[in-house]
Structures are given as C-alpha cells and as structure tokens.
Amino acid sequence: MPAQPESQASARATRRLWVTRDFTPADAAGILALRAATFGDVDKVRLLPEVWRWQFLDNPAGRGWVRVAEHEGRIVGQYAAIPTRFRTDGAERVLAMSCDTMTHPDYQRQGMFVTLAEELYAALEQLGVPVVWGFPNAASRPGFVGKLRWFDVHEFPTWVKPIRSRYVLERYVHSAPLARALGAVGDAFYRLAMPRPRAPRRAAIRPLAAFDRRFDELWARHARLARLVQVRDATFLRWRFSAVPAFGYEPFEVLVDGRLEGYVVLRVLTLFDLPFGVVVDLFPCPLVDDEVTREVLSFAQRHVTERGAACLTALFPPRDERHLRAFGFVRVPRALNPRRWYLGGRSAPAEEAFFRDIANWHITYGDSDIV
Numbered sequence: 001m002p003a004q005p006e007s008q009a010s011a012r013a014t015r016r017l018w019v020t021r022d023f024t025p026a027d028a029a030g031i032l033a034l035r036a037a038t039f040g041d042v043d044k045v046r047l048l049p050e051v052w053r054w055q056f057l058d059n060p061a062g063r064g065w066v067r068v069a070e071h072e073g074r075i076v077g078q079y080a081a082i083p084t085r086f087r088t089d090g091a092e093r094v095l096a097m098s099c100d101t102m103t104h105p106d107y108q109r110q111g112m113f114v115t116l117a118e119e120l121y122a123a124l125e126q127l128g129v130p131v132v133w134g135f136p137n138a139a140s141r142p143g144f145v146g147k148l149r150w151f152d153v154h155e156f157p158t159w160v161k162p163i164r165s166r167y168v169l170e171r172y173v174h175s176a177p178l179a180r181a182l183g184a185v186g187d188a189f190y191r192l193a194m195p196r197p198r199a200p201r202r203a204a205i206r207p208l209a210a211f212d213r214r215f216d217e218l219w220a221r222h223a224r225l226a227r228l229v230q231v232r233d234a235t236f237l238r239w240r241f242s243a244v245p246a247f248g249y250e251p252f253e254v255l256v257d258g259r260l261e262g263y264v265v266l267r268v269l270t271l272f273d274l275p276f277g278v279v280v281d282l283f284p285c286p287l288v289d290d291e292v293t294r295e296v297l298s299f300a301q302r303h304v305t306e307r308g309a310a311c312l313t314a315l316f317p318p319r320d321e322r323h324l325r326a327f328g329f330v331r332v333p334r335a336l337n338p339r340r341w342y343l344g345g346r347s348a349p350a351e352e353a354f355f356r357d358i359a360n361w362h363i364t365y366g367d368s369d370i371v
Contacts, residue, residue, distance in 0.1 A: 016110060018076055020119060023066035028052050030075035031068070038102040045246045054244050055369070060235050061085050061094065065124060067116040069107070076104040079116035081124070081132060082369075085231040087223050088354075092231065096124050098134035098144075099369045113140075114147050121148075121346070131355060133345040135368050141342050149346055154358035156341035158332040159324045161312040163277070163305050195328045197298035197305075202291065205264070205299045208251040211237035214260045222284040226317070226362035228355070232283055240366065241265050241281070249280060250303075254287055254296055262287040264296050265366060268307045272338050277304025279314035281366030286323065297327045315341060315365045318358060 023031070028049055036047060045051055056064035061083040069077030081096040103112050121132065133153075136144045144150040215234040223229070230236070241249045248269065254262045264287075265280040279300050286293040301312050314324055343363060345355045354360060365371040 018069040018071040018107065018110075018112065020067055020069050020116060022123075023056075023068050023078075023080075025053075025057060027066075027068060027075060031066075031078060034075050034078060034102050034104055035100070037104055045244070048246065051244055051246065054239075055082060055099075056080070058239070058243070059083060060239050065096065065120055065127075067120045067123075069103075069112050069116060071107070076107045077112040077116060078102045079113065079120050081120060081134075083129070084133075085236070087229050087231055089227050090224075093131075094129055096129050096132045097369070098132050098136075101140060113143060117148050131345065131347045131351065133343070133355070135370065136342050136344055138340045138342070141344065144344060144346075150344045151346070151352060151356050153343040153345055153356055153361065154318070156315055156343065156363075157321075157334075158337050158339065158341065159314055159316075159321070159329040160332060161301060161324075161327065161329045162310075163301065163312060164310045195294075195326070197301040198295075200292075200295035200299060202256055203261075203288075203295045203299075204255040204258075205252050205296065206255070208253045208263065211242060211251070211263075215263070218260055218262065218283075225284050227360040229362040230367055237263075252299070254292070256288055256292060261292070262296075264300060266300055266303055267371065268304050268309050269371075274310050275308050277301070277307070277309030277312040278365060278371055279312065280371055281364045282314070282316075283364075285316060285320045285362075285364075290323065290326070293323050294327055297323065315363070315368075317361055317363050 032047055032049065032052060041047065056066065059082055064080055064082040066078060066080040068075050078100060079098075080100045081098050083094045084097045085092060086095050101113065101117075124130065124132065132150075136150070141152075145152065211234045213234060215232075215237055219231065219233045223231075237251075241247075241251050248267055250266045252264050252266070253260060254264060262283055264282045267278045267280050269276060269278065277300065279297070282293075282296060287296055297314075304312055312329075314329070316324060343358070343361070347355050
C-alpha cells in the first residue's frame with residue numbers, strides 16, 4: 001500500500017478530537033483535575049472544590065463564564081472569565097476578568113486556547129460585556145496580544161523592601177553560616193540607608209473582624225479615586241478577602257481620630273521559594289496623606305517581619321509608586337525579575353484608548369487572581 005502524503009498524515013495527526021461547550025457546576029471535578037495536570041500543586045488552595053465554587057459560582061458580581069474543551073468525557077482545556085464591577089468615569093459597569101486559562105499538556109498546539117477564547121468573547125459581546133482584562137503571564141501574553149486582539153496596558157515593576165537578606169543569599173552562597181553573616185551585614189547597612197518602620201503616631205491600625213457597612217461609606221467617599229477602579233464596597237471586600245480563610249489574608253482597618261479612613265490587607269506566602277510579605281490591597285492610596293500612608297506601610301513591614309518574611313512587596317499604580325520608593329522599596333531589575341506583571345485588555349476600538357491608558361487605572365495585587 002503506498003505511503004500517504006506527508007501533508008495528509010500530518011492533518012490526520014492534528015485533527016481535532018475535542019469538542020467545546022459551556023461549563024456547568026457539575027464540571028468542577030474535571031476542571032480541577034485539569035488544573036492539577038496543567039499547573040501541578042503550585043497553588044494548592046486553588047485545587048480545593050470550595051475555592052473553585054467561591055471564584056466561579058459565589059462571586060457577588062455574578063457567575064463566571066467558562067468554555068471548556070472535552071474529549072472522551074474528560075475536560076482537557078478551559079478559557080474562563082469572571083464578572084468584575086468597575087466604576088468607569090462615574091458609571092458602574094461589568095468587565096470580564098480573564099483567568100484560569102488551561103490546556104492539558106497532551107493537547108498543546110491544537111488551537112484550543114484561541115478557539116475557546118474566541119467563543120467566549122462572542123458570547124460575552126452578546127451579553128453586553130465587550131471589555132475583557134487581566135494579567136497574562138509571560139508565556140501566554142504573546143497569544144493574547146498576537147492572536148486575540150489584546151493590547152498591553154502596563155508592565156508593573158516588582159517592588160520589594162528587603163527584611164532578611166540571608167534567605168536570598170542562601171540561594172547563591174552554599175554555606176548557611178556565611179549567608180547568615182553576609183545577610184546580617186547587608187541588612188544593617190540597608191537599615192542605616194533606608195527609612196525604618198516606626199510605630200504609628202496618627203493612625204490606629206487594628207485587625208478587622210468583618211467588612212461591615214462602614215466600608216460602603218468608605219467606598220462612596222473614594223469611588224472617584226481613579227477613572228477606572230474596581231468597586232470596593234463591603235460586599236466585594238467580604239467576598240474577596242474574608243470568604244476563603246485558606247488564602248491567609250489578614251485585613252486591618254485604619255482609623256485616624258476615631259474615623260475609618262481606609263484598610264490594608266496583608267498576606268505572607270512563599271513565592272520563588274522565599275517567604276514574602278505582601279501588601280495585597282491598600283485603599284485608598286494615599287490613605288489620608290503621605291504621613292499616614294507611610295505609617296501603614298511601616299505597620300505592614302513590622303507585621304510580616306514577625307511572621308518570618310524575607311521581604312515585603314506591593315503593587316501600586318504608577319502614580320502611587322512614590323510611596324513605595326519613599327519608604328525604601330527598590331525595583332527588582334527587569335533582567336533579574338522572576339515574575340513579569342503584565343496588565344492587558346481587549347475592547348471595542350472606540351474604547352481602546354481609555355482602557356489602554358494606565359493613568360486611568362487603580363490597580364493593586366488585590367485586583368489580581370494570583371496573590
């Protein structure tokens with residue numbers, strides 16, 4: 001029997017065996033199995049069924065939108081987005097946040113990512129949700145920008161304030177005692193050169209048992225903080241920072257002269273094999289003024305230091321990065337940065353200029369689905 005032409009054999013080898021459809025709540029186990037196959041246990045909390053339900057079914061802004069690829073009864077791909085409430089130039093509207101893009105390792109390079117995304121975008125436009133945004137990583141960003149008509153908004157630098165340098169040095173110095181000694185010397189010099197954390201004088205910063213009605217009023221006062229800001233009312237804050245204890249978020253209220261003026265959410269977690277303290281969210285920014293904002297950052301450093309953090313990190317919009325710089329945060333050089341933070345989006349051409357301009361956005365780690 002004559003051999004088949006190479007082009008025919010190749011076409012048969014790459015023939016699509018999977019079909020696409022909308023997800024249902026019954027798909028949870030299959031989607032989580034796909035997550036484990038795609039990412040392993042990098043973020044174990046996200047493998048919990050209750051956390052999946054929190055993100056895609058219990059979101060107060062509405063149920064998530066998910067297209068899945070299925071082959072022989074197994075889910076082998078997913079493109080998902082969740083509704084996010086934003087205040088855009090004075091009007092509240094829903095934008096779709098792209099998240100949890102996954103393709104099973106055995107089904108790579110079959111066009112699944114683009115197929116699922118385009119199907120979901122078409123459905124979103126029919127629902128009146130034409131704007132999609134998110135944080136594509138370095139691997140997925142070329143696909144978003146090159147194939148799905150996304151545009152780059154901003155690449156955020158990684159800001160860190162060193163606390164215990166020995167944790168970093170131990171990665172490069174094979175002698176633990178030498179790493180500790182060098183770290184102690186380096187930290188001492190850094191403390192001499194950079195601002196030290198100090199006890200707050202004006203602000204009272206207290207653990208927060210619940211985001212109550214006061215936070216609706218706080219949001220109303222500061223909703224005009226930026227032209228484009230995710231709604232941070234009490235309902236959102238309870239869902240985002242209190243509903244899943246496994247994330248380990250620690251919220252604190254900030255009072256000045258007895259009045260609620262803002263909040264800060266902290267977390268300690270392992271990133272790149274190092275214990276990081278994270279300012280997950282600080283709102284508003286600045287919080288009252290530069291002095292109180294610095295007091296809150298001082299509190300954050302002292303708090304995560306007590307919990308063993310090697311450094312403190314935060315993500316602020318460019319106009320607010322001066323607060324980090326003034327408190328001794330330093331930018332990780334781009335060439336040494338292990339994680340690139342890209343913000344991007346997709347919209348109708350008439351709105352692209354508005355959403356493309358980072359000056360319009362108020363963004364922190366709390367707006368992401370990663371930290």
